[in-house]
Amino acid sequence: MKILIYVFLALAAGLLVFNVFHIDFEAPLEGDSFAATVGVGASLCAIILLVILKIALKIQKKIKNQS
Secondary structure, X not given: OHHHHHHHHHHHHHHHHHHHHOOOOOOOOOOHHHHHHHHHHHHXXXXXXXXXXXXXXXXXXXXXXXX
């Protein structure tokens, strides 16, 4: 599970970088730039959720070891 989380984090980071380069900063909400902006938002959400999952698994492991 740990390796899978890191793989997904790498994919989300790669998509984030890819989409940042496709944003036209003069008009970020028009045309293809809008799709890139949405992609950046989705990538950031995925990264945040994966980090929360990693922290939750770490807490679960500590609680299990205490019992």
